[in-house]
Amino acid sequence: MTELAATDPLPKPKRDIIPALLPVALALLALPLTGSTSSWATLTVASLAMGMMIFIMASGLTLVFGLMDVLNFGHGAFIAVGAYVATLVLLPLAGWMQADSLLSNLAALLPAILLAMAVTGALGLVVERVLILPVYGQHLKQILMTTGGLIVAEQTLYALWGPQIIPLPLPASLRGSFIIGDVAIAKYRVLAMLVGLIVFVAIQLVLNRTKLGLLIRAGVENGEMVEALGYHIRRLFLGVFMTGSALAGLGGVMWALYREQVHASMGNDLTVLVFIVVIIGGLGSIGGCFIGALLVAMVANYGGFLVPKLALVSNILLMVAILMWRPRGLHAVTSR
Amino acid sequence: MSDLLALSAVHTHVGRYHILQGVDLVVPEGQTTMLLGRNGAGKTSTLRTIMGLWQASAGQISLAGMRIERTATPDIAKLGVGYVPETMAVFSDLTVRENLVLAARDGPLDETRLDWIFGFFPALKRFWLSRAGGLSGGQKQMLSIARAIVEPRKLLLIDEPTKGLAPAIVGSLIECLKEIKRSSATILLVEQNFHAARELGDSVAVMDNGTIVHRGEMAALAADIPLQERLLGLSLEAHQ
Numbered sequence: 001m002t003e004l005a006a007t008d009p010l011p012k013p014k015r016d017i018i019p020a021l022l023p024v025a026l027a028l029l030a031l032p033l034t035g036s037t038s039s040w041a042t043l044t045v046a047s048l049a050m051g052m053m054i055f056i057m058a059s060g061l062t063l064v065f066g067l068m069d070v071l072n073f074g075h076g077a078f079i080a081v082g083a084y085v086a087t088l089v090l091l092p093l094a095g096w097m098q099a100d101s102l103l104s105n106l107a108a109l110l111p112a113i114l115l116a117m118a119v120t121g122a123l124g125l126v127v128e129r130v131l132i133l134p135v136y137g138q139h140l141k142q143i144l145m146t147t148g149g150l151i152v153a154e155q156t157l158y159a160l161w162g163p164q165i166i167p168l169p170l171p172a173s174l175r176g177s178f179i180i181g182d183v184a185i186a187k188y189r190v191l192a193m194l195v196g197l198i199v200f201v202a203i204q205l206v207l208n209r210t211k212l213g214l215l216i217r218a219g220v221e222n223g224e225m226v227e228a229l230g231y232h233i234r235r236l237f238l239g240v241f242m243t244g245s246a247l248a249g250l251g252g253v254m255w256a257l258y259r260e261q262v263h264a265s266m267g268n269d270l271t272v273l274v275f276i277v278v279i280i281g282g283l284g285s286i287g288g289c290f291i292g293a294l295l296v297a298m299v300a301n302y303g304g305f306l307v308p309k310l311a312l313v314s315n316i317l318l319m320v321a322i323l324m325w326r327p328r329g330l331h332a333v334t335s336r
Numbered sequence: 337m338s339d340l341l342a343l344s345a346v347h348t349h350v351g352r353y354h355i356l357q358g359v360d361l362v363v364p365e366g367q368t369t370m371l372l373g374r375n376g377a378g379k380t381s382t383l384r385t386i387m388g389l390w391q392a393s394a395g396q397i398s399l400a401g402m403r404i405e406r407t408a409t410p411d412i413a414k415l416g417v418g419y420v421p422e423t424m425a426v427f428s429d430l431t432v433r434e435n436l437v438l439a440a441r442d443g444p445l446d447e448t449r450l451d452w453i454f455g456f457f458p459a460l461k462r463f464w465l466s467r468a469g470g471l472s473g474g475q476k477q478m479l480s481i482a483r484a485i486v487e488p489r490k491l492l493l494i495d496e497p498t499k500g501l502a503p504a505i506v507g508s509l510i511e512c513l514k515e516i517k518r519s520s521a522t523i524l525l526v527e528q529n530f531h532a533a534r535e536l537g538d539s540v541a542v543m544d545n546g547t548i549v550h551r552g553e554m555a556a557l558a559a560d561i562p563l564q565e566r567l568l569g570l571s572l573e574a575h576q
Contacts, residue, residue, distance in 0.1 A: 214434050218427040225425040230413035230441045
């Protein structure tokens, strides 16, 4: 093994910026193909907003995957439950939601979001203790247990609210668009981008500036050594699982408002998308998850516009391409 | 001198395999006990079982008179046991500083103790804010040991610290371990390098097939080549 002399400089770690450049390259590539600048701008903003919402839903799952080595196929249940809890709050407050006052809109929206996150966080506690705890380290059983959990959650929503789609109109102040030149940018998409960025920055700050974040990053790499240093990683697992569930709940509310509807199978529908993002990004990598979500959204939007028939398989093709290039995802954090 | 650590008839199963088959071992307080043996004899498994990373299936493990064979790994660490695994297990995505911050469980890093550590591991000071993944093998081993001693510990479990390192680095590691030893630390050290074993060991236990087959003074084993050949299959000189 080659050793460095005391005076030798430490080799600088290579900064891997290629994944971060991919969304930029994709956007630039799409510019001449879309034909008009306004279409391109609209698609790009739609991609960014959709990507941020997918990131919010997937961020918890990637940490759960990376830190706990748990295949949680039931993550979509938290998305659907979050959306339904918010709907329960927002429907009776429809008057405030449709009022032409931002304050009235917020008075309805904020409690709905907070309650959705609290309920999904608490549901995460129950799921981790009841479904996950008995099957740590057993992937096949994890898949069976969490898929079963997703089916139970979905059927419970069907039983309680029926199979019909429940309309969930946007609050009045978030409807409409900002017009810049000949480009219309939907207000809600701007909000979705802002919330996604805030979540991303908050997670990065926690991971990089706090001891809790150090523990999570260390735990993703080597949980056994974290335990040998005197930290109960199972408690850390539980905290991360609950946070991931609450973020999925937040993502569910954002998605439901984006689509202006709620239905019982929405969690199931989004599970595949969220898993694709987590795998593309690299298990346990928040940065990878962020870039992966943007790529998935961009491919869906640009692809849907340019080659509509390709839209159904575009995300799978993207995942295959990324994994052929980097088999452990864009940012490999774990050795899994 | 009292025994800080005592293992009595300890058995460990890992899956279908019966790894430790009745280990009896004592580690006197303030001494360095060498744990020797051929590859696969059960040395690493013994350290992992003491640390609670593998649960003993039978037998007793006592640390300062307290039974710990059913204690969870983090609680064993909190009792004052530092562990340096064979793989070093530094957190490569974290900086040198962050690795040590995590190891300083009881509060902020103690500057005086850090200076003591930097005294024999100057590279850690130099690369304080560098990612641990970029360090050389020897520097990672230094970090792994520094992590175990960044706070005072009752007992250090160190698994083959010189494995795979260049001879120059091995020499400085031995000096470092001697310095730690001078601070009255109690150490259970797995080592294949005879020079290191002879320099550092007060007492010795030799393992074979998951049991202790010899216990005694390190100096006596170092002087008895026929005994070395019988216990280890070759003289310790050949291990260098």
